[in-house]
Amino acid sequence: MMLSYTGQTDAVGEFAVAVGDGLRKLNQRELPSAYLYDELGTALFEAITLLPEYGLTRAEERLLRRHAGDMLRRLPPPVAVVELGSGSGRKTRWILEALAARESVAYFPIDISAAALIKCHQELAHIGALSIVGLESSYLEGLQEAAIRRRPNQALLVLFLGSTIGNFHPPAAEKFLQDIRRNLRPGDALLLGVDVKKAIHDMVLAYDDPAGVTAAFNLNLLSRINRELGGDFVLRHFEHHIRYQEINCRIEMHLRSTRRQTVSIREADFTCTFREGETIWTEACRKFRVEEIPGIARRTGFLCEAQWVDTEWAFAENLLIAD
Numbered sequence: 053m054m055l056s057y058t059g060q061t062d063a064v065g066e067f068a069v070a071v072g073d074g075l076r077k078l079n080q081r082e083l084p085s086a087y088l089y090d091e092l093g094t095a096l097f098e099a100i101t102l103l104p105e106y107g108l109t110r111a112e113e114r115l116l117r118r119h120a121g122d123m124l125r126r127l128p129p130p131v132a133v134v135e136l137g138s139g140s141g142r143k144t145r146w147i148l149e150a151l152a153a154r155e156s157v158a159y160f161p162i163d164i165s166a167a168a169l170i171k172c173h174q175e176l177a178h179i180g181a182l183s184i185v186g187l188e189s190s191y192l193e194g195l196q197e198a199a200i201r202r203r204p205n206q207a208l209l210v211l212f213l214g215s216t217i218g219n220f221h222p223p224a225a226e227k228f229l230q231d232i233r234r235n236l237r238p239g240d241a242l243l244l245g246v247d248v249k250k251a252i253h254d255m256v257l258a259y260d261d262p263a264g265v266t267a268a269f270n271l272n273l274l275s276r277i278n279r280e281l282g283g284d285f286v287l288r289h290f291e292h293h294i295r296y297q298e299i300n301c302r303i304e305m306h307l308r309s310t311r312r313q314t315v316s317i318r319e320a321d322f323t324c325t326f327r328e329g330e331t332i333w334t335e336a337c338r339k340f341r342v343e344e345i346p347g348i349a350r351r352t353g354f355l356c357e358a359q360w361v362d363t364e365w366a367f368a369e370n371l372l373i374a375d
């Protein structure tokens with residue numbers, strides 16, 4: 053695999069600013085979810101996808117395995133594939149194998165996590181007729197780079213799987229889809245995987261597994277701050293906390309301070325006191341209705357060409373075509 057780095061050069065400085073800005077928000081302190089994915093966080097996320105309570109990944113894998121042929125029949129060759137936040141790319145094999153059976157394929161996995169890109173290459177290197185160019189980058193910078201590298205006659209198929217779109221606040225999600233659209237040509241495609249609203253108990257358990265893997269994933273963000281920014285968070289004094297917010301139809305992942313305590317972060321030039329019970333919001337996971345996707349597509353410059361819904365775990369794969 054070729055691996056290109058297209059990210060910013062002062063990664064520690066950017067991290068420190070993001071952490072300082074998020075923790076200074078007094079109504080609700082926050083940390084950006086993108087920073088959950090260092091090497092350890094990436095490995096823990098992979099473990100999460102195997103948990104019996106986390107139905108999303110298995111549902112999406114079933115949809116891709118069963119319907120890849122149907123999805124690709126709607127996209128005439130030649131096609132180059134770009135995946136935003138590829139992670140390990142384990143599910144993507146079904147799309148790439150089906151595509152590689154009809155043409156030679158260029159695949160651009162984009163991820164801020166170098167560990168994810170290495171794993172992705174290990175998962176997919178066995179597929180013949182596939183060239184993998186990993187882009188260690190943020191979503192849109194990577195997409196711009198991949199769009200420049202496509203051959204003039206190639207259509208782009210952009211994959212945004214795993215319901216990662218649910219991590220954006222609703223207005224930001226639509227703005228992000230519009231930004232994706234701006235990098236595409238009419239006829240290019242976006243395959244968008246979204247988790248669908250279901251019983252609250254199932255949605256909560258998916259992020260609060262009894263084995264504590266998701267808790268470790270969440271708490272690792274504090275240990276990453278300790279390691280990379282000189283923080284002094286005591287992990288045992290914070291706990292994983294999950295809420296479901298009905299009005300916004302979203303799961304929220306928080307870290308709750310179990311006591312009054314003061315924390316300093318050297319690189320962020322930051323010290324603050326947490327109240328007992330105060331939380332830091334680390335991730336939002338919005339849940340969708342299948343019927344709302346065509347409207348989101350229209351508002352962001354796409355047409356919703358087809359939808360496939362898993363019947364075991366409500367999850368929808370949506371094929372959007374750039375208008």
Ligand SMILES: C[S@@+](CC[C@H](N)C(=O)[O-])C[C@H]1O[C@@H](n2cnc3c(N)ncnc32)[C@H](O)[C@@H]1O
Binds near residue numbers: 136
């Ligand atoms: C929820 S995981 C999903 C992984 C995979 N697509 C799946 O469906 O299982 C999100 C992935 O996006 C990456 N990521 C998060 N924020 C990112 C950003 N701003 N730019 C690029 N990659 C990002 C993470 O490193 C992680 O691999």
